[in-house]
Amino acid sequence: MKIVLLSCFLLLFFIPEISFSADSNPVWGSDMYAGSQIDTRSQSYSFIGFGLDRSLNDHLAIKGKVFFDYLTYKYSSDNDIVNAKGPGGKFTLGITYFKPDFFLAVSGGVDTRKTSLSPDDKGSEARGTHTGAVLEAMLWKKLSEAFSAEVLGSYNTSGDNLWGRARFKYTIPEPVSSGRQKILIGLEGVAQGNSDYSSYQVGTILELQRIKENFSVLLNAGFKHNVSIPDSGYLGLEFYHRF
Numbered sequence: 001m002k003i004v005l006l007s008c009f010l011l012l013f014f015i016p017e018i019s020f021s022a023d024s025n026p027v028w029g030s031d032m033y034a035g036s037q038i039d040t041r042s043q044s045y046s047f048i049g050f051g052l053d054r055s056l057n058d059h060l061a062i063k064g065k066v067f068f069d070y071l072t073y074k075y076s077s078d079n080d081i082v083n084a085k086g087p088g089g090k091f092t093l094g095i096t097y098f099k100p101d102f103f104l105a106v107s108g109g110v111d112t113r114k115t116s117l118s119p120d121d122k123g124s125e126a127r128g129t130h131t132g133a134v135l136e137a138m139l140w141k142k143l144s145e146a147f148s149a150e151v152l153g154s155y156n157t158s159g160d161n162l163w164g165r166a167r168f169k170y171t172i173p174e175p176v177s178s179g180r181q182k183i184l185i186g187l188e189g190v191a192q193g194n195s196d197y198s199s200y201q202v203g204t205i206l207e208l209q210r211i212k213e214n215f216s217v218l219l220n221a222g223f224k225h226n227v228s229i230p231d232s233g234y235l236g237l238e239f240y241h242r243f
Contacts, residue, residue, distance in 0.1 A: 029053045030243045037236030039224050043073045043199075053096070063107070064093045071113075075197035076228040077121050084126070084196070086159075088113035090134050101142035108135050111156045125160060125195040132157030146171050163192040167205060182209040188220060193227070200225045201234060214242035 030053070036046040046069060053063035071086045094107020111134035115126045138152040148171075153164030169186035176183050183206075190201035203222015210216070218238040225231050 027055050029055075031241065032243070033238070033240045035218075035236060035238035037220070037234055039232040039234040041074060041226065041229060041232040043226075043232070044070075045072075046070045059097055059099060061096045061098070062093070063096060063105070064091070065107070065109075066091055073197050073199075074226075074229050077123070077196075080119055080121075081229065082121050082124075082196070083118045084115055085118075086113045086115035086126070088158075090156075092134060092136060094136070103138070103140040105138045106136070108133065110134065111158050113156075113158050113161075115159065121196075130158035132159075134158075146173065159194045161192075161194040163190075165190045169205070169207070180211055182211065183207070184209070188222070198227045203234065216240040 031051045032049070033051075034048040036044065038044040047067065048069075049065055049067035051063055051065045053061050055061045066089075068089045069087070071084075071088065073084050075082055075084070088111065090109055090111040092107040092109030094105055096103065096105040098104075110131065112129070112131040113126075114129040115124075117124060117127055121127060134154060134156045136152075136154040138150070140148065140150040142148045148169050149167070150169075151164075151166045153162075155162050165188060167186055167188045169184045172183045172185065185207075186205045188201070188203050188205050190199075190203075192199055201222055201224045203220050205218060205220045207216060207218040216239070218240075220234075220236045220238070222234060223231065224234045
């Protein structure tokens with residue numbers, strides 16, 4: 001039930017592609033996205049991914065993605081602070097429905113992660129190498145000429161990892177934005193965790209979209225509430241390019 005509710009409410013990955021794919025609909029398309037985030041407790045998340053999509057008609061497309069990431073986090077266990085490190089990867093295949101002011105995508109696939117713990121926590125369900133299913137979904141909506149909203153999330157059975165994010169964006173009008181580029185500012189909220197740890201984030205975003213080059217860069221920063229260790233601030237940087 002948790003997976004079903006999540007798929008109706010949340011993910012796919014990287015939002016800037018919406019602005020480009022809705023305007024241009026080639027039969028085949030590809031993209032690349034990357035990013036990294038770190039907080040003041042030395043917890044971090046870095047990723048790089050590649051996608052290939054094929055249009056079925058003016059509103060439907062299928063898309064496959066290969067994605068690699070590296071996750072570090074901390075949690076409290078038996079009066080110890082456990083440091084977790086986990087490289088991972090996944091392959092997903094899904095379908096997208098898009099219009100100029102609306103985007104919905106749902107995908108599923110295989111996810112694997114190898115999590116090492118220091119000091120070792122033998123009671124951890126995330127400990128070691130796990131391979132399982134992943135479900136992702138995303139919803140984006142243009143609310144007006146200046147405002148848009150997006151909700152996305154994922155659930156991985158490998159490590160019982162749940163992640164969700166919502167963003168609300170405002171496009172700064174001309175002369176800052178123009179036909180060649182867009183400058184967006186906004187707010188974001190993030191919730192994530194597995195059987196060992198969980199955290200919640202609230203922050204601001206600043207994004208530059210270069211229309212002709214199909215390129216986007218986004219900076220985000222804010223406050224992070226860690227459930228079992230002290231709270232922290234975070235800073236992140238994301239890139240997207242559609243070929």
